[in-house]
Amino acid sequence: MKLAYKQFELPLKHVFTISRGSTTVQDTLIVQVGSGGQFGYGESTTNSYYGATYENMTSAIESVRSVVESATLDDPESLVAKIAAQLPHTKYACFALNAIDVALHDLWGKLRGEPVYQLWGLSIDNIPDSDYTLGIDTIEKMVAKMQEMPGWPVYKIKLGTTNDLEIVRELRKHTTATFRVDANCGWSAEQTIEYAPVLKELGVEFIEQPLPAEDVEGARRAFAGSVLPLIADESCIVEEDVEKCRGSFHGINIKLMKCGGLAAGRRMALNARRFGLKVMCGCMSESSVGISAIAQLLPLLDYVDMDGAVLLAKDIATGVRLERGKCIYPNVPGTGVQLIDGPF
Numbered sequence: 548m549k550l551a552y553k554q555f556e557l558p559l560k561h562v563f564t565i566s567r568g569s570t571t572v573q574d575t576l577i578v579q580v581g582s583g584g585q586f587g588y589g590e591s592t593t594n595s596y597y598g599a600t601y602e603n604m605t606s607a608i609e610s611v612r613s614v615v616e617s618a619t620l621d622d623p624e625s626l627v628a629k630i631a632a633q634l635p636h637t638k639y640a641c642f643a644l645n646a647i648d649v650a651l652h653d654l655w656g657k658l659r660g661e662p663v664y665q666l667w668g669l670s671i672d673n674i675p676d677s678d679y680t681l682g683i684d685t686i687e688k689m690v691a692k693m694q695e696m697p698g699w700p701v702y703k704i705k706l707g708t709t710n711d712l713e714i715v716r717e718l719r720k721h722t723t724a725t726f727r728v729d730a731n732c733g734w735s736a737e738q739t740i741e742y743a744p745v746l747k748e749l750g751v752e753f754i755e756q757p758l759p760a761e762d763v764e765g766a767r768r769a770f771a772g773s774v775l776p777l778i779a780d781e782s783c784i785v786e787e788d789v790e791k792c793r794g795s796f797h798g799i800n801i802k803l804m805k806c807g808g809l810a811a812g813r814r815m816a817l818n819a820r821r822f823g824l825k826v827m828c829g830c831m832s833e834s835s836v837g838i839s840a841i842a843q844l845l846p847l848l849d850y851v852d853m854d855g856a857v858l859l860a861k862d863i864a865t866g867v868r869l870e871r872g873k874c875i876y877p878n879v880p881g882t883g884v885q886l887i888d889g890p891f
Contacts, residue, residue, distance in 0.1 A: 548582045550615045553891050554601050558860040564683040566707025566733035573832040578646040580654050587654025588884045589646040590836035591804045599642040607643035623651045624810040641807040648808025649840040656881030663843040674845040676872035677853045678703040686717050698871045701725045707733025719749050729755035736765035740772035747775050756780040766795040789818045798825025816847040830855035839866030839882040
């Protein structure tokens with residue numbers, strides 16, 4: 548196999564704001580692995596919260612180049628485990644591993660002429676719809692953003708402001724769709740317990756990561772007192788975190804970049820089921836490369852947030868796409884990805 552990578556800029560349609568900050572252009576790293584005239588692609592974006600930069604991700608990739616390029620691709624999961632064993636135990640290394648892992652799974656499927664989910668023995672006959680995410684803004688602009696994308700079955704509302712309930716009340720006036728809210732660590736346990744009954748009356752399905760990840764005791768109090776289910780995001784980064792979420796959350800949100808890719812993400816989903824937890828997979832602001840990887844896990848999920856490419860002003864790839872939340876798979880094996888400008 549031949550390994551290459553390239554940096555891209557992903558411009559967003561709108562300024563995207565969560566409780567930690569705002570983004571207008573997202574830098575992303577695309578990994579390409581080639582063999583037999585086929586190319587597989589994986590993606591990890593830069594992320595200041597997790598310390599992932601283009602420089603440290605590519606440094607991690609270079610440290611395992613010889614492992615990748617000397618390998619045969621009979622079993623991507625075992626190869627990914629071998630690569631992971633040689634990377635440092637850091638958050639940014641998981642981002643680098645994810646880009647490699649997804650590229651290898653994509654190439655694996657393309658060389659065999661089948662989608663990854665099919666090679667795993669999964670069916671897409673019954674898969675969840677994606678939500679559409681509304682970043683924090685003025686209430687008027689949040690309403691306008693929702694009205695730009697009518698007909699979605701679920702809207703995910705970013706919160707963590709001084710007027711969170713007012714935002715949800717106003718949005719509810721303009722749609723009958725299901726709501727999900729994500730505070731991105733912006734609340735306390737007391738706020739969570741206080742807001743939950745109001746949010747439930749407003750048609751909110753669950754609350755994602757209301758408290759900072761380090762507030763373990765607060766998470767337990769919120770879990771015990773909330774009338775809405777709580778889904779862990781920042782509190783569930785890697786495989787070892789899944790079991791820790793029992794008694795503090797009703798479910799987990801898997802992010803492939805944070806856990807290190809499809810191999811780890813699939814194990815997390817299966818383990819969460821064993822522990823009686825609901826399973827969600829979420830995205831960053833990323834291209835169709837990353838979103839198409841998430842789509843391979845859909846048969847294992849209860850919920851999904853895979854609208855990252857929909858939020859872009861310009862994509863760099865084709866692959867799976869969303870039509871009002873419904874995932875449409877391309878007639879392309881692997882994860883279904885092709886770069887618009889071709890291999891690099």
